Each structure stands twice: as C-alpha cells, then as structure tokens.
Amino acid sequence: MIGSMAPRIVPADVTDIQRVLADHSRYWGGRDLRGLHLMALVHEFGSTCLVARDEDGIRGYLIGFVTPDRTGYVHLVATRDDARGTGLGRALYGAFTDAARRQGAVRLKAITTVGNEGSVAFHRGLGFDVRVEEEYNGPGRPRVVFSRTL
Incomplete structure (x- = not known):
C-alpha cells in the first residue's frame, strides 16, 4: 500500500460517506452507484458501517447492518483504485463480521x-x-x- 501505515478500520460517519461520494469513480470506476449510498443507513447503523482510513484518506468502506433475523447484511463494500488487491476488502469484511457478531448475527x-x-x-x-x-x-x-x- 502507498503510505507508511496500514489503514485503520473504524466506524463511518456521514462526512466519510460524503467524501467517498465526492471521489466516487475512484471506488466504483464507471458504475454510478451514488444512489445506493443512503445516509440513513450510516445514521442508524453506524457501528456496522466502516471506513478504512490512513494518512492518504479513505482507502475503502463498507455499509452494512444486522437484520432482525440476525443476518449481517453488506449493502456496499468498495476499495479505492489504489488499494485494490491489498487484502483491504477482506479486512473490511472481517471487521464487519466482528461488529455483526457483537449484535447477534449468525x-x-x-x-x-x-x-x-x-x-x-x-x-x-x-x-x-x-x-x-x-x-x-x-x-x-x-x-x-x-x-x-x-
């Protein structure tokens, strides 16, 4: 990865998702998925919406939540173009799995x-x-x- 430290995976806030949307093509290429970035999900399920951040900004993110039937549902996950192939997507899924388990996901x-x-x-x-x-x-x-x- 570019930069001296591995990204830290932390809960996302609305400002993080707004930053991602401002740089949307670096995460999604030519696919326009801006309409799927629902701020209500970040507001209501903040502990299962995650960003991977380092000194160079947000490298990747995951928007997810736990349903009433105890399913950890991943709504969106993406890594920035310069972070692909580094294992960051797998790390985001791992962090989401831990957070979802804490909420009872099976x-x-x-x-x-x-x-x-x-x-x-x-x-x-x-x-x-x-x-x-x-x-x-x-x-x-x-x-x-x-x-x-x-």
Whole structure:
C-alpha cells in the first residue's frame, strides 16, 4: 500500500460517506452507484458501517447492518483504485463480521448484479455460497445472492 501505515478500520460517519461520494469513480470506476449510498443507513447503523482510513484518506468502506433475523447484511463494500488487491476488502469484511457478531448475527448476506464476476470471485474467496435468485429485485431483475453461516 502507498503510505507508511496500514489503514485503520473504524466506524463511518456521514462526512466519510460524503467524501467517498465526492471521489466516487475512484471506488466504483464507471458504475454510478451514488444512489445506493443512503445516509440513513450510516445514521442508524453506524457501528456496522466502516471506513478504512490512513494518512492518504479513505482507502475503502463498507455499509452494512444486522437484520432482525440476525443476518449481517453488506449493502456496499468498495476499495479505492489504489488499494485494490491489498487484502483491504477482506479486512473490511472481517471487521464487519466482528461488529455483526457483537449484535447477534449468525449469518452474513450480500447481493450483486448478475455478471459482476469480480464480486462473485471475491465472495467465493471469502467462503460465501453463491446462487442466482431470478426475481430478487422484481420481475426479470435477478441478483446474485451471497450467504455464509457464522
């Protein structure tokens, strides 16, 4: 990684997510996912929304929460273009897993679009089961669903 210290993973606040959105393409490339960055999630689930920060800013982040049925759901996770391949995404998932367990989570879940092979490979590498749910997002709108028991 660039910089002298490894990023610290800490709870996110709204200002952190606003900084990410101001530099959105460094995390998401050409995909415009700004509309998925719901500030209410950060306000209401702050202990499971995380940023990885070092002296060069926010290297990566994860927005997640624990559902009433004790599922730790990862809504978004991204690493900045200069932090990819460093293990930071895996570290964010590890920190989220710890936070979700503290809230009683017994499983993890995330979704992605069909065809997002990078996300599928990443989640498989973390031990997730992978399946396509044809109607997950409505008629004719399938999603890949990742799940893993804790």
